[in-house]
Amino acid sequence: EPEVTQTPSHQVTQMGQEVILRCVPISNHLYFYWYRQILGQKVEFLVSFYNNEISEKSEIFDDQFSVERPDGSNFTLKIRSTKLEDSAMYFCASSEEGNTEAFFGQGTRLTVV
Amino acid sequence: QKEVEQNSGPLSVPEGAIASLNCTYSDRVSQSFFWYRQYSGKSPELIMSIYSNGDKEDGRFTAQLNKASQYVSLLIRDSQPSDSATYLCAPRGLTGGGNKLTFGTGTQLKVEL
Numbered sequence: 001e002p003e004v005t006q007t008p009s010h011q012v013t014q015m016g017q018e019v020i021l022r023c024v025p026i027s028n029h030l031y032f033y034w035y036r037q038i039l040g041q042k043v044e045f046l047v048s049f050y051n052n053e054i055s056e057k058s059e060i061f062d063d064q065f066s067v068e069r070p071d072g073s074n075f076t077l078k079i080r081s082t083k084l085e086d087s088a089m090y091f092c093a094s095s096e097e098g099n100t101e102a103f104f105g106q107g108t109r110l111t112v113v
Numbered sequence: 114q115k116e117v118e119q120n121s122g123p124l125s126v127p128e129g130a131i132a133s134l135n136c137t138y139s140d141r142v143s144q145s146f147f148w149y150r151q152y153s154g155k156s157p158e159l160i161m162s163i164y165s166n167g168d169k170e171d172g173r174f175t176a177q178l179n180k181a182s183q184y185v186s187l188l189i190r191d192s193q194p195s196d197s198a199t200y201l202c203a204p205r206g207l208t209g210g211g212n213k214l215t216f217g218t219g220t221q222l223k224v225e226l
Binding site for chain 2: 031033042043048056093101105106
């Protein structure tokens with residue numbers, strides 16, 4: 001069964017460092033998303049991406065964040081200068097259409113020290 | 114008013130009973146609705162989608178949608194200990210153009226032996 005895959009599963013980084021979180025969405029899906037979940041809190045939307053551009057972003061997704069689809073399979077989230085408060089689980093998701101079911105990857109746990 | 118409201122629980126039900134989970138949402142233009150199950154430390158797992166008013170059944174799960182009341186629910190019949198998890202309600206909005214899912218805080222379900 002097709003699935004969304006994310007790497008790495010766990011990343012520890014020093015404050016101020018850049019991190020890139022990687023995702024391989026389901027192959028025939030056209031809509032891609034990043035969400036995050038701080039420990040004990042709800043899942044929060046970061047950004048949606050369609051047709052090689054950002055279609056919506058939240059207030060969390062400031063200039064420190066960027067997304068890219070560098071090739072036909074990968075979808076990445078870059079955090080330029082990490083802060084302690086960026087520590088969270090980051091989930092990638094994809095869907096075939098804009099209103100259809102979205103499937104989540106297993107997540108990347110980012111720890112900023 | 115919160116965008117998506119769920120009773121945080123925990124909701125405790127005995128094994129074999131029916132668990133009833135409720136959700137209200139504020140975005141009137143939401144067109145599609147999803148229920149996800151999340152085990153602790155894991156990613157959201159899609160269990161049900163519903164797009165039109167009424168009931169939709171899939172195995173032990175029944176989703177109910179009432180767009181006029183901005184209400185969606187999930188019934189789990191014959192609850193099993195493996196159903197113990199947090200259940201997330203997620204309407205899909207058209208506002209903002211990105212078709213994002215907006216998650217509630219989730220209802221923690223505990224199925225007791």
